[in-house]
Amino acid sequence: MAELMAKSPAHGLTPVAVGGVTLSEAPMRPVWAVMPWRGKGAALSRALEQAHGLGFPEPGAMITSGQLGIAWSGLDQAFLMGVEPDAALAEHAALTDQSDAWTQLVLEGAAVRDVLARWVPVDLSPAACPPGSARRSLVGHMSALILHPGGDRFEVLVFRSMAGTAVHELTRAMRAVAAREAL
C-alpha cells in the first residue's frame, strides 16, 4: 500500500536566522481544540487535570508541563498541545483536531519583541505579557495565537495556508530590526 508523506505547513521555509533572532517551525505535534459544554467548565478542568495533569487555562494564559501544554485560544476554547485528548474529556467538551490547521512558528532571540512589534498590535513586554501568556491577536492581517512560554521565546500560530506570508513577514521584520541594530 502506498504511503502518504506528511508535510509540515512551513516545509522548506524555515529556519531563518537574522541578527540574534531565529525563526523556526515547531515539530508537528497534536493540537486539539477543547471547548467545554455549557456549564461544564469546572468539570472539564478537573477531567483535564486528571487525564493530562493540566487544568483549563484562564483567558490569556497557558499552562505547560514538560512537552504538554494547554493554551487559552478564545471564548470557551483552549488548545491542548502535545497529546491527543483523553476520550473521557468528550463528556465535558467538544474536541476538535486542529493539529494540521496551524503553522506553528517559533521566534527566539534577544530582539524577539522588537520583531513582533512590527506586526502585532498588542503589548508583549515582560510586564504586560509574562511567561505563560497566550494572546489571540493579529500578525499583520493574519489572525494569530501568540504564546509566550518564557525567556525570549514566542510561538506564533497562524493558519496553515498562510505559512508563506507569515515566514516572509516575520523575516522582513527580523532583517529590519537587525539592520537597525547595526546602525
Add this chain to the structure above:
Amino acid sequence: MRVDGRGLIDRSQPVTFKFDGRSVTGYKGDTVASALLGKGVRLMARSFKYHRPRGVLTAGSEEPNALLEVGQGAAMTPNTRATVQEIYSGLTVQSQNRIGPLDRDLLSINDALWPFLSAGFYYKTFMWPRAFWEKLYEPVIRRAAGLGRITRDASPERHEKAFAFCDVLVIGGGPAGLMAALTAAKGGADVILAEETPELGGRLLSDGQEIDGTPAAYWVEDIVKELQATGRVRVMTRTTVTGAYDDGSYGALERVARHVAPADDLPPECFWRIRARQAVLAAGAHERPIAFPMNDRPGIMLAGAVRTYLNRYGVSPGRNVTIFATNDDAHRTAVELMDAGVKVAAVIDSRTGVTAKGDYRLIEGGQVIGTKGRQGLRQITYRAGSRTDTLITDCLAMSGGWNPAVHLTCHLGARPVWDADAKMFLPAPGAVPGLTPAGSCNGAMSTAACLSEGLEAGKAALAALGRPAPQGVSLPEAEDDPGRTQALWYVEGKGRAWLDFANDVTTKDVKLAAAEGYASVEHMKRYTTQGMAPDQGKSSNINALALLADSTGRGIPETGTTTYRPPFIPVTMGAMGAFAEGHGFAPERRTTSDAAARGRGAPMIEAGLWFRPSYFPAPGETTWREACDREVAMVRNAVGVVDVSTLGKIDIQGPDAGAFLDFVYTNMFSTLKVGRARYGLMLREDGHVMDDGTTARLGDHHYVMTTTTAAAGQVMAHLEFVAQGLRPDLDVRIISATEQWAQFSVAGPLSRELLNGVLDQPIDDESFPFMACGAVKVHGVTGRLFRISFSGEHAYEIAVPARYGDALYRDLVARAEALGGGAYGMEALNVLRIEKGFITHSEIHGRVTAHDIGMQRMLSQKKDFVGKAAAARPGLLEPGRERLVGLRPVEAEGRLTAGARLFKEGDPHKRVLDQGYVTSVGYSPTLGHMIGLGFLRHGPECEGQEIVMVDHLRKVKTRVQVVNPVFFDPDGGRARG
C-alpha cells in the same frame, strides 16, 4: 559662513554631498540647510506660485521654503525640508519647482505677473471655455505652480511600521520634556521620549543659556545619563509625533535611516502606532515671522533659527546681521552673534523704551518696510518714527514672537484658547484626555517655567497612573524671564508682504478675501490657500488670521483658528503604506496542492485570499479554452480531481447542534441521519440568501458544515453571532476546521474506481450512496469521505489531515491520469456547475431571495429560522421579480457575457426597459455552445422565449433563448450513479 568654536557638529568628519549637481562639503551633524549656509549658499528654492528665489526661513520641521528632492531614480523623495535632512556622504539633493537652473528659473516670469495672480485668480480666469480646463489650463498651471515631482515608478524603499506601548509618552525632548520624562521614569513609569531632531535638548541646544550654573548643553548631557540610568526610558530621536487619536493612541514618524546612505533591509522610515496611558506634550513653540514688504528674500529668516544655526551647527547665516524684533527674546540673537564674533548691523525693535542687551546699535520704534537683493538680501529699508533709512545687511533675523505648538491638543476636535495678555493661542484644558501640555507649547516662555511645567506634568502623569511623585527630582535653576512681546503681525507698506511663504500668500490676498466676503477663517484659507502647503501654515496661520480679524473688524478670538488636523508634519505615503507594498497588501493563502498545481504549469487565480489553479495546460494546447474544454470532457467521461479545501468547513458540535442548524438554515438538519449530507440554504435576517453548501452529520452531536470559499469568514462570524447573541440557550460549539483538512473533489464516472485504489476499504453504492458521508482510511490515514457533487457527475469529496494533502493530491491526479482523466481547474469547475445550474456567489450576490433562485420550497414551514419572517414579505415573493433562468444563444456561435443586460425583443435597450442581467457564462463543450445563468423578470415563466442580451461595455448583442437553468442531466441520474 562657519563660526569657530560653536555648534554640535563634528568638525573632524567632513561630509560631501551633491546639491543641484555641485559637490558641497559640510560636517557630520549638519543638515542640508546648515551645510549650504556654512558655504554661504542662501538660495535653495523657488517659491510655489511666483517662483521667487527663496532661502531657509527656519531651522526646523516647520520650514516653508527650502523643500528639496532627495535621492535619485524611483527612490527620490520630493518636498523634503532642507532643515530636517541630515547630510551624509553620497547624498544627492535637488532644488525643485523650476525650469532651468535655480538661479535662472524660467518660470520666474510669474513674479512679473504678480498683480494678476492674486487670490482667486484661477477661479476667476480659467472658467471658460469649459473644455480647456482639463486639457490646457490645469496641466499648465500645475506645471508652473507646484512642489516637487513624483516619480512614476514604484519606490524601491521599504519602510516599516511598528507598535509601541508605554505608561507615559513624552512628546518633545526640550527642557519641559526632559523634566517630564525624568520625573515619570523616576516615579516608576515606563516612558517613551520622542524627539524630532537627532539630539535631546530642544531650544537648550540653540540658545546659549545656563542651567544650574552650567551651560545648558552640559545639563542636557547629565539628564540624558540620568534618564538612561532609570532603565525605564526609551528615547526615540528623529521621531515626530504626528497625531493624537482616541484612547491614548498616537502616531509617530521615525526617520530611521534618512541620515545615512540607503542600505538593504534598513527601513528609511518607520511609522509608529504608540499607545500611551498618559502623555505629556512638550512640543515647544514656533517663532512667528513678521509680514513686512518684500520679507521673502534669501537671507531673511527667523531670529531663533539664526541662533540654532549658530549654536547647533556653528554657522552664521550672514556676515552682517540685522535683527527685526517685537520682543526681548530676539535680542539674544544679537548678543550671541556678537559673542561669536559676527557683526550685527543693528537691532530694529518695533517697541520703544527698550534697552539694548549688548553693544549693538538699537533702533527703537522701527519697522522694516522694504528689502533689496534679487537672489539674496543686500539691503533693507526701515522706518523709525518719521525717519526712513537703509541698512546694508546680508541677513535679517526677524521675530514677531512665539506661537505655542498646540497642534496635537486640537487633533480630537478641541479648539485652542486665545490668551489676550500673552497674545497667543493656548491648549484648551482637557483637550486630549490623558495628555498634559507643558512648557512653551502651553505658553511657558522662560526656561525656568518650562522646566517647572515639565516636572509638574511628569508628576501629574504619575498621579493619573496611581503612582506617587518620586523623590530626588529637583527643579534646576534657570533663567526666569519670559520677556515682553508687542503684537505686530504685519507691516503696512509698498510691495508684497508674505504671510504664507510656502503657498505664496501675501497680506494683499487675505485683505482681498475679506473684501470679497470670505470673512470666515475657513473660507479665507480655501480662497487664498493660506496654510494649505506641506507646512500647514505653522509659521503663517496666526499672522493671517490676525490680519483677517483686522480686515473684518473683529478680534482674534472671534475670528478663530482653522482646524488643526494630523499629521503634524508631512508623512510619506511609503511610511503610511509600509508593509502593504506588493504582496504585503493581504496574506496569501495557499492550498496543500499549490506546489503540485504550479508544478503542472497551472496559471493561478486569486479567489479571495486563496490561490487556485485556473486550468492545467496540456502539451499542444495554446489557449485556456482548449484546456478547459478538455477538462470538462474529462470529468463528464472519465474522472477529474480538483482541490476544494478553500471551501469553509465548520465543525458544529453539541447536544443542540441539530437545533442550531435548524435555526441558521432554511431547511431541516436535526432530522438528517448520521452518515448523510444535505444541501443547505442560509439566509440573512433580512430574508436574502447569505450562503449555501452541504452539511454532513458525522455523529449524533457532530455536524460539519461546508460554506462557499467567498463567504467562509462571514458565515463563521454569523454562526458565532447566532450562537452567542441570539441563541445562547443552545449548547453548541463552533470551530473552523477549514485549515485542518485537505479536501479534494474526485468527479466523473470513474471516480469510485479511482477512490477504491486509495481507500483501505473499498466502497460501493450500497455502503456509500449519493449524499453519504463518513470516516474512511486513506492509505492508512483517517480521513472523511462525502459523496457530493458540484459537477453533476458521480463524485466524492475526500478529506485528509492537511499534512497529507500534497501527497494525496499527487496520488489522486496520477491515478486519474491512469484512468484517462486528470486534474482540472476553476475554469472547468465553473463550466461544469453552470451546465448543472448550480449557483455560486455570482448568483447569490446579496440581493437575491430563495424565491429568486427557485428554492422557495427549501424554506421550512415547521420551524423558525434566520430570515424566515423577512423572506415572507410580499415584495420578495412577487412573480415579476428578477428570477434565475438559463440562457442559451439562439445561434450556436452566439456569444454570452457576464454582466450583460437583458431586454425584450424589439424593445430599445434602455435602462427603464431592462428585464434582467447575466451572472455566469461559459462555453459548454458538452452542448457545443455557450450557456449562461442570469436573472430575468418573471424568470421561469419566460422559458422558451427569445430575448436580447446586450453588453454595452463590450459591445456585444446576442439573441438568446430563456431555458431551464439545468442544462445537463436535468433529473440528476448521473450524480446518483
Add this chain to the structure above:
Amino acid sequence: MLIPCPLCGARDSREFTPKGHASYLDRPAEDAPPQAWNDYLHLRENPAGDTRELWFHGAGCGAWLVVERNTVSHAVTGARLAREVRDAG
C-alpha cells in the same frame, strides 16, 4: 479606538468588526407582527451620544460584545459578552 474586551483586555479596534446597535439582540418572535420585524430589521438606533453596539472580536477571542460608547466624544465606557447581556435580560 480601544475596546475593553472582557477576555482579552483593551484592544485596538482593528481586531473588531461592528454590527450596529445592540437592539439587534432583541429578535422578535417568529409570529411577531410585520411592524415589529420592520423595526427590528430597519430601525436600528443610531444616537448622537451614549449608545450600545455589537462588535465582534474576530481577530481576537471570537466573542461578540456589547460595547458602550459615546458617538460624540468617542469615549468607550464598557464592554460585556453579548450572551451575558442577553442572560441578564
